[in-house]
Amino acid sequence: MEMLTDREEAREAGHVHYQGKICKRDHDGIRYVVSNICVICMKDATKKHYDKNPYVDRTPEQKQKIVEQTEKWRLTHLDDIAEYQKEYHNTYAKTEEGIAARRAASQRYEAKLKLIRNQNESNT
Numbered sequence: 001m002e003m004l005t006d007r008e009e010a011r012e013a014g015h016v017h018y019q020g021k022i023c024k025r026d027h028d029g030i031r032y033v034v035s036n037i038c039v040i041c042m043k044d045a046t047k048k049h050y051d052k053n054p055y056v057d058r059t060p061e062q063k064q065k066i067v068e069q070t071e072k073w074r075l076t077h078l079d080d081i082a083e084y085q086k087e088y089h090n091t092y093a094k095t096e097e098g099i100a101a102r103r104a105a106s107q108r109y110e111a112k113l114k115l116i117r118n119q120n121e122s123n124t
């Protein structure tokens with residue numbers, strides 16, 4: 001795909017990137033249309049973030065800890081969650097898409113729980 005040099009033009013053409021000004025750190029000037037951020041700077045920032053907060057390659061223990069933290073959070077925010085769910089049920093959940101998405105999500109959740117339970121049992 002041809003690299004456009006005008007951000008607005010690139011946006012209208014539906015491009016993700018465009019050839020903009022060379023950035024503060026002397027990268028080649030290829031930027032995201034949506035944010036106007038240099039692609040290389042963005043990659044560096046993302047990498048830095050992931051190095052600090054590794055979401056990938058978690059151990060089962062780390063995953064379990066996250067599940068426990070989430071549960072702890074849930075128990076302390078029951079009112080907020082109920083409110084959110086009420087709103088959700090009154091809108092998106094009533095559409096066909098919402099119903100399908102909810103079904104898929106609950107299946108994924110069940111599968112995850114099952115996996116965690118099995119891991120717990122085999123660990124003890």
Ligand SMILES: [Zn+2]
Nearest residue numbers: 023027038041
């Ligand atoms: Zn840059």
